[in-house]
Each structure stands twice: as C-alpha cells, then as structure tokens.
Amino acid sequence: MEKMNNAFEKMKMLVGIEVEDEHQQPAIEEDGNSFSFMDDFNRQCTLTTKQSILVFFHPIKFGITFTFGNLLALGSTAFLIGPKRQVSMMLDPVRIYATAIYLASMIIALFCAFYVRNKLLTLLAIMLEFGALIWYSLSYIPFARSMVSKIMVSCFDTEF
Structure with a gap:
C-alpha cells in the first residue's frame, strides 16, 4: 500500500x-x-456545485465530450479485443438492437450539439444516449436486461 x-x-x-x-x-x-x-x-x-451542474449550463459542450468519450470507449474495447471481434459482438443477434439504438443515440446527440445547437434537445439527446449506453452495457451481462426489465415493471406497475 x-x-x-x-x-x-x-x-x-x-x-x-x-x-x-x-x-x-x-x-x-x-x-x-x-x-x-x-x-x-x-x-x-x-466537484463544486457549479462544476457538477455543467450539464445544465453547457449541455452542448457536455454532449460533445460525452459522445466522443463513448466513441473512445468503443474504440478502446476494439483495440483490446480486435476490431473484427468487436463488430461481430456488437452485431450479435442478442444485442443488435441495443447496438443500433446506442449508435443512433450518439449520432442524434452529435447532430443536436453541432447542427441544431439547441440546449434542450441536446440535453434530451444526452439522456437518451446515457440510457442507451446502460442498455447496451447490460447486453453483455447474462440475464441483466431481463432482470432490469422485471424490476422496472414491478416498480412502475400501477395495478394493486
């Protein structure tokens, strides 16, 4: 130590x-x-309070850095296991939809940040991207998505 x-x-x-x-x-x-x-x-x-709420004051800047960070994370795993294996794992039938949603959410976030330049839309795109990242990450853990789905249904079930 x-x-x-x-x-x-x-x-x-x-x-x-x-x-x-x-x-x-x-x-x-x-x-x-x-x-x-x-x-x-x-x-x-x-982080100070001002630094921790950067997302709400500068969502465009945060959206760009968050999305490029996600792209770098995908690139780093491709570097570790090889690009061919990375793509084959991403296109596996178990996680093809999660991959498509994750990649689409990154494109939407970059589009909202670079071209639309609307803070509210960029903030919504960041939240979509974060949710897609979680769902994509859960696709690599056996039975994690079904467990999370069951927990969410039980938490938000309106029947008594």
Whole structure:
C-alpha cells in the first residue's frame, strides 16, 4: 500500500497538484489508521456545485465530450479485443438492437450539439444516449436486461 501511495504522490507532482511535505505526518482517522489511498483519491475528485451542474449550463459542450468519450470507449474495447471481434459482438443477434439504438443515440446527440445547437434537445439527446449506453452495457451481462426489465415493471406497475 505504501508503494501505491508513493506512486500516487509522484503522479500528483507530475500533474501539478500540491503534495504534502514528507516531514508532515499523514492525517489520522479516529481509529488510529492513516487515510487510505482511496480516501485521498476521493478527496481529490470532488466537484463544486457549479462544476457538477455543467450539464445544465453547457449541455452542448457536455454532449460533445460525452459522445466522443463513448466513441473512445468503443474504440478502446476494439483495440483490446480486435476490431473484427468487436463488430461481430456488437452485431450479435442478442444485442443488435441495443447496438443500433446506442449508435443512433450518439449520432442524434452529435447532430443536436453541432447542427441544431439547441440546449434542450441536446440535453434530451444526452439522456437518451446515457440510457442507451446502460442498455447496451447490460447486453453483455447474462440475464441483466431481463432482470432490469422485471424490476422496472414491478416498480412502475400501477395495478394493486
């Protein structure tokens, strides 16, 4: 764990984040243990209220970066398993509809962000893309989509 903390400190210095002096003692929790790596990581990854509602103030900018991030994620999995296998898995009969909806939602989000430039439509396209991403991701987990469908039906069933 000490090696991981040292590596994290070096990474902070490379990025330009201030690092505590080695002379200072690490913060101690109530039970006497020093903060773990994940506690330090979570403290560094906090967003202000203004930053966390970026989507509502700048949905076009967020939509573009979110969609390109999704495209990069698809490209990274294609890099890991190979483009031919990636395409064959995406076109598998089990997930062909989820893939089509996911790719269409990315195209719609980019279209709304670049050409329409309407904040409300872009925000709706981002929500559609996020839902399609979840549904597409669930298609890789056996029985996950049927389980989520049953849970949603039971939660929103209006019959008593």
